[in-house]
Amino acid sequence: MQWLIYIFLIPMVVLIGGGIIGLYAKGVDRKFAAYYQSRIGPPLRQPFYDIGKLMQKQTIIPENAVGWIFSGAPFVALASSVILLVYILVPYFAWIGDFNFFFSKSGDIILILYLLMIPSIALVAGGFASGSPYATLGAQREMVILMSTELPLAVTAVTFAWRLSHVAPGASHFSLVTMSFHPLWSGMGPFGILGGMLLALSIAVVIPAELAKIPFDQAEAETEIAEGLLAEYSGKYLAFYQIADGVKSLAVISLAVILFFPNGFVQMTGYRIAPAGYDITLLLDVVIFMVKVFLVYFVSVTTVRIAMARLKISQVAKLFLVTITVMCLAGYVLITLDPVIRTL
Amino acid sequence: MFGILYKVIEQLFSKKATNPFPGRYIPDSTIETLANGRLNPPVPLPEGLRGRLMYDYDTCIGCGMCEKVCPANAIELYPVTVGEKKSKRIVIYLSRCTYCGECVDICPKNSITMERFVFMAGYNKYGNDLIIGSAQRQENEIRE
Amino acid sequence: MDKTITYPLQIGPTHPAFKEPVRFSFKVEGERVAGVDIDLGYTHRAIEVISKERNFIQTIYLLERICGICSVSHPMAYCMAVEDASGIEVPPRARYIRTIIGELERMHSHLLWAGVAAHEIGFDTLFLYTWNIREKVLDCLEQFTGNRVNYAMLTIGGVRRDLTDDLIPVIEQTLEYYLEVYQRTSEILLDDQSIRYRCEGTGILTYDQAVALCAVGPTARASGLAKDVRVDYPMLAYPDMDWLKPITPLDIGKEPAGDVYDRMVVRVLELKQSVDIIRFCLDNLPEGPIASINGSIKIINKLKKVQGEGIGRYEAPRGEVAHYDILDMSECPVQMKVKAPTYSNAFAWVPMLQGSEIADIPIVIASIDPCIACADRMTILRDDGATETLNAEYLHSLSVNKMKEVKSRCSG
Secondary structure, three states: OHHHHHHHHHHHHHHHHHHHHHHHHHHHHHHHHHHHOOOOOOOOOHHHHHHHHHHHOOOOOOOOOOHHHHHHHHHHHHHHHHHHHHHHHHHHHHHHHOOOOOOOOOOEHHHHHHHHHHHHHHHHHHHHHOOOHHHHHHHHHHHHHHHHHHHHHHHHHHHHHHHHHHHOOOOOOOEHHHHHHOOOOOOOOHHHHHHHHHHHHHHHHHHHHHOOOOOOOOOOOHHHHOOHHHOOOOHHHHHHHHHHHHHHHHHHHHHHHHHHOOOOHHHHHOOOOOHHHOOOHHHHHHHHHHHHHHHHHHHHHHHHHHOOOOOOHHHHHHHHHHHHHHHHHHHHHHHHHHHHHHHO | OHHHHHHHHHHHHOOOOOOOOOOOOOOOOHHHHHHOOOOOOOOOOOOOOOOOEEEOOOOOOOOOHHHHHOOOOOEEEEEEEEOOEEEEEEEEEOOOOOOOOHHHHHOOOOOEEEOOOOOOOOOOOOOHHHEEOHHHHHHHOOOO | OOOOOEEEEEEOOOOOOOOOOOEEEEEEEOOEEEEEEEEOOOOOOOHHHHHOOOOHHHHHHHHHOOOOOOOOHHHHHHHHHHHHHHOOOOOHHHHHHHHHHHHHHHHHHHHHHHHHHHHHOOOHHHHHHHHHHHHHHHHHHHHHHOOOOOOOOEEOOEEOOOOOOOOHHHHHHHHHHHHHHHHHHHHHHHHOHHHHHHHOOOOOOOHHHHHHOOOOHHHHHHOOOOOOHHHHOOOOOHHHOOOOOOOOHHHHOOOOOOOHHHHHHHHHHHHHHHHHHHHHHHHOOOOOOOEOOOOHHHHHHHHOOOEEEEEEEEEEOOEEEEEEEEEEOOOOOOEEEEEOHHHHHHHHHHHHHOOOEHHHHHHHHHHOOOOHHHHOOOOOOOOOOOOOOOOHHHHHHHHHHHHHHHHHHHHO
């Protein structure tokens, strides 16, 4: 019976914890964006105030919308974001804290890549179901972005799995735990490091696209198509989308952190902190992880979104399908060549 | 691209251009907040600002030129008696006023002046606090 | 799959990209615009009719409120029209002060435009940056005229406030500040890669189209059409500046393409030009009275005895604004006509938008710096919601009848 409790309890905890941290991350993002723009900016709690206000507001379902898809999409987006976060975080912390837990052996990168698509697909379905031309346009754009970011992500996943098949022949190559156990940078020659940097750079470009932030917020483009996908959403449904967005941004950035900078305190220093017999290393690891997440958020989302204009959808497709994919493939080739070159 | 990056990083650490709303957040008790002096200082007003109008009832001669030039028809004349003679005085509806200052310029007795004061919000557009000279009008107007 | 489906897309009357109500009906193929129709008339306020019931002084302040941004341009053109009709002279000092006010307004308008354009392409940092440096000129105007917008500075035959000696350093400081930030601002606006991605090659208006559609102001100049009322028409202090010439992208050695980027180039260069003009005016400010007639009542009394018509032209930040007034022994203008710059430029929207992407629509629309409130001259309202297209013959006959009516009134 225990698994039944866990299967409900863990997502619940992740929903609440991830929601709170994700919304705070949003607040920090807004604060720093404001500082960048020479503004004082909203208080850190502003996303919570927004959610609170939206929860009180009337939820309107447009007359010509497909009701059940329209109202189902926010829940699907939220639920899949939470599951995504569960599959990313629980195995990682189980590995770092060295304990066995319910989800600790799960966390397959292919599963994660598909889960990553579901919130966007829910958004697209909700957008198409809204019956508004703006939302339809936004949904079309979201599909284009979704499809064009897929290739760089897939190439990155394959690169990691390929490398693991050489570094750790016995282990499960697509598992996130194995990936964090063998960080990309360990045991690499200069070519491998260069390839890893190329991969990291392309993932840094993919992150804003996954999170629909400028310069890749075409699907929601406020001044072009009036919030696009979300044009018809209001009240509770919009609040759910906002929470889902917070959770998803946390999940996406956690994934990037786990892939590229997985080391915890023990791996970095080799010590465990245990004052008075209590092992608080895991707590420290959580803090270190959060700092990493916020740093990646700051560099790859906040700094980019204030320093660029919104691109056109054709430019986005070209950027991802050509430039970023070529970068990823170059990274892949460099990483695969690295052991060969070193044996020469 | 690097021009703006340089600029934003400079702005990240420099003094912010915006200034907070005078009251910090919605206070529990406005009176208490005001008494404790926790208000953020408002932006200073420049010299020569065209602010709220002030009207001197006693020096006014009721010539009505201000009413003639007022572009927003914010000035209204009403009859009074000064001593034995019939004359006129004005009221100014601030909610209609455009603060152009024509009445100030044209007044031959300098009875209308402008002060550097801009906080004129009110609940009622035609409430007594937004009508300059309404108190004198209630006192002195000849009603038939 | 060679069949392309076009579907209609309505943008407006209210839309986040528009600062004022205007409606565009697009026919869209995927992300490409196949057809466009413009529907003006949502902010019609009957200014011309209202002005007939207000005397000449009141009309100045009414016209100041046609548009909040060019709040000096409209009264300027109106004052020039009335002065033209009545033969009232403007003293040299007043002409210079008018020039300074107009150029300060041009600076703040162009900075405002740059911010709006940046916002349309999602570049909010730049929007806040330009609006931040715009504060300086607004502060200067506030100290100078007593208000940030709607300056109430002009009167018929002069200006209302003098440029006193203690105000000159304030303006000097402002100019100093702008010369300081100009380098950085032009770098950010013109060299930024993401702005170039969005602006180069979008919303192209060729030279021939600009000539054919009578485009004015920066929109025309960006297409290489060197016309500027300040240079072409003797007014204010501009004839004294022989170095003044219309700014086109050629000034930075760029062949004018007539795209959004070129319009940005023209406006950024005009910022510098305005600074130069104000410098010149401050250096050569003549002594003397600031108005030829003292007192508004005297002005009204003088204009009451005048019969005639006059035209005033001024280069507003958006292009040429022209006012036409008929005076007929009355203290109100008998007839007046406002030709706002957006009225000329609105037609340029059609070739610009044809074939562009949906993503380009906001920035292309914003690129002519539209002032819908200026341009709205007519609106048709029907209780039953029926739409009606007015054709050229009907409109022509309307204007002929109107002119006959005005003429008979003037002569009779």
